[in-house]
Amino acid sequence: MTYNKEAHAKDKAPAEIELKLALPWADHRLISAQVSEIPPLNGIVSEQQHLRNIYFDTPEQYLRQQRAALRLRSVRQGKKRTHWRQTFKTAGSGASGLSQRGEWESTVSRGELDPNALEGTPWHAIEGHEQLFTQLTPCFETISTRTLWQVSAGDDGLIEVALDVGSVQAGGRTLPICELELELVHGPVDSLFVLAGQIAAHVAVLPTETSKAERGWRLLDDSSATALRARPPDLDPHLPAERAAQTVLGEMLSQFTENLARFVQFDDAELVHQARVGWRRWNSGLWLFKPLLKDIPVPDTTGLAPLRRALGRLRDLDVAALETLPPWKEPFISGNADREAQWHSLEKTLTAERQVLRSALCEILSTPETGAALLGIGRWLHALPQYETKSEDIGPWAEKRTGRLHTRLKNEIKVTKEAKDRGDEDALEQEHRTRLLAKRSRYCLEAMQSLLPNARTRRWIEKATEVQTQIGAARDLMLITFMLEPLGADRAILGFLRGVAAARMA
Structure with missing residues (x-):
């Protein structure tokens, strides 16, 4: 049928x-x-x-x-x-x-x-x-x-x-x-x-x-309770570019808002993660379509600042507790009873702090200001077609735009490697910029994938993902130590994690 x-x-x-x-x-x-x-x-x-x-x-x-x-x-x-x-x-x-x-x-x-x-x-x-x-x-x-x-x-x-x-x-x-x-x-x-x-x-x-x-x-x-993941739309290559932008940005915004709505009912770290992914994809989409939208007033997102900060804090602790720290538990304890007690105390502290941050996030979501800000973005998105001009079709535009973005990422990777080889003071900051560019490039390529050459686009996405992951793993481990110190984490654990992070970054 x-x-x-x-x-x-x-x-x-x-x-x-x-x-x-x-x-x-x-x-x-x-x-x-x-x-x-x-x-x-x-x-x-x-x-x-x-x-x-x-x-x-x-x-x-x-x-x-x-x-x-x-x-x-x-x-x-x-x-x-x-x-x-x-x-x-x-x-x-x-x-x-x-x-x-x-x-x-x-x-x-x-x-x-x-x-x-x-x-x-x-x-x-x-x-x-x-x-x-x-x-x-x-x-x-x-x-x-x-x-x-x-x-x-x-x-x-x-x-x-x-x-x-x-x-x-x-x-x-x-x-x-x-x-x-x-x-x-x-x-x-x-x-x-x-x-x-x-x-x-x-x-x-x-x-x-x-x-x-x-x-x-x-x-x-x-x-x-299942989180909503990215679902890039299939785009008609002959669609006017502004209308394609509305479709792509709409899907990205939906990933953000739908995961927020589910988070209110269900306590699942993946909902927080996918909400943040949705927001990052939305910002990457605005970045992707910036040449098209340069004469259009951007939506006002200042009302979402408290929400974005709360999401970031909770996600950072979720990553620490559920992803980054568990593989280092046994290497740190190594059969030592005192170290086992120290690690167990850290786990309890993280669990309690995550619950505090979850409650804080729910409180922000329950304010009228948050809903009003989300509606404002939706209204801006709905109005996009009124700015439509006689622009080119989205297919050729997407190929040219993503090609430039990939070239820019290749150049940034080269600059980062040279800075690290020279031992420049700003090498870590340069590396962080490259990681952000890799993440944005990946999101943009995925959004336009239905319009682009398959094999080449897969290679570009894999390269952007590889750069994002390699840089991110070491940086996340180092940043965790800065998060754990105010929570009263034992000095032995902090020292151990800093040593591992330094070794991996080197």
Whole structure:
């Protein structure tokens, strides 16, 4: 069975354009009243619904593989009779909470899937869809109370604000749901960001693109805590360069924001790591596209400074505790009971300090300023196409740009080697600059890989990764000693680690 996108291209999909905001710190009992007091929702009469959503797929999860979803929803409002809706959704695009998807919804007479309600949807483009329908079974469900507001946006805009409080249930597991969905009924898309910014000024939010369907699948797979890794997009080489920049930067920003949203719920060091990778990739993307964006005001990220510092401190300790120090435990102890006690004390100290830093990071994420800053970046990203000029296609541009970056890295590697051979005082600083350039070059090459010659690009990525790793391992070991000293680490351990680091750097 295959989904033929070309065969269905002539069908105009009803577009669902929404901005999703997670509310992970909200008191579920009070959040509806709190949101209703936020301008411009204040004074608008709301309505409340009780929703039950049942998601269907084949045992092989075929629809999920096609990035589609089929849902039955029961809606009950007050004492009114429950009615059912069937919805078919297809994947779209989005970044930093904003998503645009195809959505086809029909009223059905009872709580059973109706094949007739799928007429006129992309369902008919699926090969063998008649047989596929008979294989569908319930996979998971969500239950929530939804509060709705209809908010005017500008002269002719209208936004439906939906607050969902409840849970997703799958495979005997349950996760809470507390989020706002701002759906554009009509008007400019930017009005979603304007309203979201007004909400974020009063309530701590996190932009997220993860749908309830995807949350259910991850819960069913027991992968809810799995970190989101880089997923460089496949780019059309004829795409205007500015639009390609929006696509690439959007994926990078999503890696950052989605891992932050998951970190709030799950204590996993990999989430911190991938969030930092996402942010570094975002900065590398801005660096990559700098020639295109030179006349465009850059997004204001000053509001994220406390978050970035907290992420950095926690990640440094995570690396120390989980990666750098463990291989040196036995060589340091070497059968000595006193040294074993010293190392055990260090491990306890690191565990406690990591928990302190995790709590500090959660506190920063729970401030309205953080959510507002993330929304500001998303708004800037959404507006990028308005600056589009008659620039060249992204394919030729990417080849020239990455070629220059690789040449620059080769020159930096040569300069670093010469500085170390001469014993220059600034050799270590030069080495650090080379490491940063290698990391940025790697991220840029990976982002553009679908447009570049395969064999050559793989070699360049491998070289950048090798330089980054070789320089980083020795430097990380030396930096750890500066982190451990204020924590009261034993002098014998510090001396041992400094000796190892000096030897490796030499």
